[in-house]
Amino acid sequence: MAMATAPTSVRAPARWQDFLQLLKPRVMSLVVFTALTGLVCAPEHLNPILGAVAILCIAVGAGASGALNMWYDADIDAAMRRTRGRPVPAGRVQGADALALGIVLSLLSVMLMGVGVNWFAAGLLAFTIVFYAVVYTMWLKRWTAQNIVIGGLAGALPPVIGWAAATGTAPLNAWLLCAIIFMWTPPHFWALSLYTSEDYAKAGVPMMPVVKGAKSTRAQILVYSLLLIPVCVAPAFTGLGGAAYLGVSSLGGLVFLLLAWRLFRSHAGEAADPRNDDGLYDVRAGARDARNLFAFSILYLALMFATLLGEHLAGLKPLEFL
Amino acid sequence: MSDPNLEGEDFRRARRGRNIAIAVGLAVFVILVYVVTIVNMGSDVLHRPL
The missing domain is CATH 1.20.120 (Four Helix Bundle (Hemerythrin (Met), subunit A))
Structure with a gap:
């Protein structure tokens, strides 16, 4: 497994904003938008509070997979102009902290989705996180030119999770x-x-x-x-x-x-x-x-x-x- | 464990900010679990055997 060789020294104290950046807020906003569309288009209507919780879980799950991606890909991010300012390659956050944040948020988002909404949606959310963080980030991205074709499934699943949150079906x-x-x-x-x-x-x-x-x-x-x-x-x-x-x-x-x-x-x-x-x-x-x-x-x-x-x-x- | 060489005003301020963020995050999670439990029970909670 090609392990990330991220800088391990921290040059400046990590602020909470650095941890927020690990969650890729811009990607999260797109995920929220598409998941909300799936939830609203579903024929059954979920209690608005549970609907909001479902969207929050999907957003946090997406953010968690973003943090796991930034932990593993710190070496790639450091070599690219677009990404070298990210918290881990820039040395503002240690790789281990990004990994811990990703794991904790993944578990919390999937558990809350399961307990609060339904376990089918929670299962789909867990699959999406694992698919992005493991299948795409650790395997496909460094291995094949079809990386974003297959890996694109992770970005495509949020509307299905939203739909499943409302109906329990897909x-x-x-x-x-x-x-x-x-x-x-x-x-x-x-x-x-x-x-x-x-x-x-x-x-x-x-x-x-x-x-x-x-x-x-x-x-x-x-x-x-x-x-x-x-x-x-x-x-x-x-x-x-x-x-x-x-x-x-x-x-x-x-x-x-x-x-x-x-x-x-x-x-x-x-x-x-x-x-x-x-x-x-x-x-x-x-x-x-x-x-x-x-x-x-x-x-x-x-x-x-x-x-x-x-x-x-x-x-x-x-x-x-x- | 903090590195004493990095201990300074910036470091302490950043650590305080992180601690507050974790506390807020945990509080929000606890409140959410409570709220979804109440919502899922719905009005049935009033019709349970005493």
Whole structure:
């Protein structure tokens, strides 16, 4: 097992904010959003207090897996510009403390979900934490270029956990929400990695552009985008999404495909100059198309889930095609 | 165990902040367990045999 060789000396006293940073608050906010959508879209309604507790458990569970990831990946994080300021590689928090925080919060979140909501949702939450921290972080990330494809399941499960918290079950529509995020993850992350591949190469992470090259990555982004759009539109035909969702998912999907096509035709990822030490999100020659798809992918996912959430909160009826 | 070489005003302030955060976290957890227990019992708690 490739063990993290994190700096062990602490240069400055750790503040509580450093421990909060270990929980990846930005990722947590996305997880909360998608889990809430799953919980609200479920046909049965959970007591609002228990619903809030379920969302809190999912958020804390996600944060715990983030802390475990930062403990194990301290060596990778230290080698990359985007992550070298994180608490462990920066020396503000010891690796053992990050590990302890991750384990304690994992146990508390799963136990509270089980005792307070239901054990099926708690089991799914435990599986998600283990899948992200062990299967993705310790195994896939350093081993295969398919790391974010398979590992994307961990980020895709929160709406299923939210649904399971409300109903104790996980039917097809819950897995459809999961499938949307799962299929969205590869084009999203590969678009980002096209203009950060030097960082990944330096850290020894086998991201797709590092292993297969930029041209192959752009082609795979296009293929995944073609597969993604039907999955995104599908909820409008399964009694989950309404007219607004159909409009957002299909029109947004067309824009997504257009951007993926432009990226495919571009030279993004090929013209990176290793002497160029621009900021991470600065646009290098040829990388503008990659940045455009990356930015739009976030907007597209957010709009689809916000529309589903809005339709169900407003009590709008889903479309009836079947 | 704290390193005496690091003991200073910044260190003490950071440690105090961490301790308060842990205390708040534990208190929130205890309250949450209490609340979800009450919510799950619901009104049935009034209909138990005495």
